[in-house]
Amino acid sequence: MRAILKWIDEQTDLISGIHRFMDEPLPEKVGWPHIFGSLVSFFFILQVTTGILLMVYYSPSPDHAYETVQYINYKLPFGGLVRGLHHWGASAMILALGVHLLQVFFWGAYKRPRQIIWVIGIGLMLVSFMFSFTGYLLPWDQKAYWATVVGTNIAGSVPFIGGFIREAMRGGATVGAVTLTRFFALHVCILPPIISVLIIFHILQVRKKGITPPGRAVGDEEGVPHPQAFWPDQVLKDAIVALFALFIVGFLALKFGAPIEPLANPADTAYVPRPEWYFLWMFEMLKYFPGNLEFVGAVLLPGVAVLLLALYPYLDKNPERAPRKRKLAATFCIAVLVGISALGIHALVTTPKEKELTAVEKEGQKVFFDLRCNACHGINGGGGNAGPDLAQSGPWERDALKELLRDPTKYRPRSIMPPTTVSEDKLDALIAYMLSLTPTSRLPFQPQAGPRKPPTHFSETWYIDHKFEVRKDPSQCGKCHQPAFCQTCHQNRRPDSHLNQWLKFHFGTAREKPEYCRVCHTQAFCDSCHETLLHTPDWLPSKHGKSALAQPGVCDNCHQPKLCIMCHAGTPPSTHEKGWIPKHGAVALKSVAACRTCHTEQSCRSCHGLTIPHAAGWIAEHGRVAISTPDLCTKCHTSQRRSCRSCHANLKPAFHGGRFRRAHSEMGRDRPTLCAQCHGQNSCLKCHGTQMPHPKDWMLTHKSHGATFKRDGVCFRCHAKSKCSMCHTPEQLRG
């Protein structure tokens, strides 16, 4: 091993070169405060290694970027941790970089002869910010999209050439696919070599010029003792701090992970874009510049500030390094630091907070997701687009909302929303959540449950288009969806083809294109009718009559009513055997529809003389019919069956009032059977003592009763005594 290393060293001078580099002698008093430069390097290495692994799985296209990030975050072993390390490592690197910068400034380490190290350092800081800006877009979530929109717009505020810069950054007029690929290329291909070259140059310069001896003024570096070496004295300190830093970043990555927001949605109006914490102060500062001066705040001031910062070593002529001997510079630096912090904190405080949900509302939110309401209803753009966006709808009334959820067809008969069948508690929670929604509410991120929908399903007109797509190739839908999937909507809303006379004609479609039916229906659906009604060879002789009687009207779904007559006109069904006529009433009363299979209403009328069974409102009307054609009623209503007496026993008909008793003789004479319906055949005898009205041969026969009548005076109840003398002589009467 040693021999190999020695040979390599002889050939390349590599190993002794590394030794020379690592054995850099360090001045006294260099130690723990000097770890920050190494810490930035450590975070840079962490970013490179984690970044490479993320790149292994990442795909820079709007179709897949978000999916791949989800895949990394949720599916890959350690994917979430690595992405978390990359996210938190970026922030930590900026933080370490800032501390390093401040330290170099306060200790005056940028002064002669190390000005160029400072200038490169400022360059490194700018490239780090560019890494941050380009890396932001890559997950293609809401934050990515909006941060890039705002960032590129800021670049676009430069006078005259701003539009060009903005379009050059975006690769077009809007943030889209081309923006994503060029940001990706910048982040992983263009910036890494640049930053690597700068880092190497930065470190080589440090190595060449040596670490600034703390506390020594410019020109007073001779004779400073160098009691220690970079390896191992300083490396050990660096390693301890790096390990500590790794634990912190690792903890943050495990505990909080890297955020992932809903898929980038340019239509979201409620999104509150906020940059990363280290850009917040700039973001806040822009609020104080009027629109036409935005360029000053966004580009000019930061540009001039960075330029001044970079050139500061050449402007600062003070040879002293100790901060207390450079009061002006130190004060100015602190003032800038305080200003930046104040702006940043103010931006944090004024960021609109999302409304905190109460416990019940949170429960309701869970129900909302459990029921997959978000599949159809969006909340400010997040979620589906089939139903109304709930953040933009409302306000609702609690009771009406409850009714609507329980029965969506209550207000819109053709609503496709399935009824909500959860328990009362859950429904109340859901309603509480829905009532809490405001136009600024947002749908919390939901990890994708199943395979991603194809891009067609995201089109705004998909819910109109899908019925055409289904017809083109129904099996296409079946690749992902179970037939029951269609039913969730279509149980309330059948396809338009199924309206009107569909049942009559469905057979043709089912036969030619059975796959059309399979899209929504299973075999069980066909069987529900066709199992009992399947027209098998034995259908006609033995089955159809039973089905026709059991499900009256079911034949009419397909057949014209005349079809029965074709056979049954000459051949009555087996039920219609001898003795059927007296029995038929009972069957007809049970189910007149069964009769209607063959017989029309006219058939009943031809015998019964009126519509059978009696139409609605018959009771009110029957008196008139009973009076005009009294025999009609008694055809069916014999004493066994419901007859007049069953109602009228204690209830006189309306025309019996007033002077009826005096006038009744006329009615009794004209329509004697009418009276008999209630009063019986012999009721007249009670009063009249004889048959009423008198039989035809009464004039000839009344002589035989003469003596009796005379004695009882029966005749004179109606007739005047003088009536007898019209025929009889007084002698005859006296005899």
Add this chain to the structure above:
Amino acid sequence: MSERTDRTTESGPRVQDESKRRFLSYAAGALSSIIAALIGIPLVAMFFGPLMTRRKDLWIDVGGASDVRSDRPTKFTYSYVKIDGWFEKTVYGTAYVVTGANGLIALSNICTHLGCGVRWDSGRGAFLCPCHNGVFDKNGNVVSGPPPKPLGRLETRITKGRILILIPEV
């Protein structure tokens, strides 16, 4: 080694003795290795992550057993959805089912030579490979041409009159 010592001495007075320096070197080396391992393990695991995803065999319904003809192989095409990383795709395949002595045999249509798709030629009564003239008989055995072994046999199962074939490790 001597060069290093010289260089250190050259720059300034040497105050550490050799054993302390060695201890510090080991400590720095060990800590650096720990850091490298802590970062490296998740990265390596993540790189090999897709290999660790659980796979399972898939039985696919290719058609009705009554559709199989006794006189010649019957072609069935099938498809299934495969999750490929973040990607979901439909895989299509073809299987020929023949009636053998012990029931149905499902043959893959992938030529064992270089993987072209063979097809049944009813005129010659053999499977022909369109690429290098491989010929297989009705049961998938090599008749002539370069294929080294018979056509692959897919495990089959008949459930409720449907033929299921086994797709290993989807």
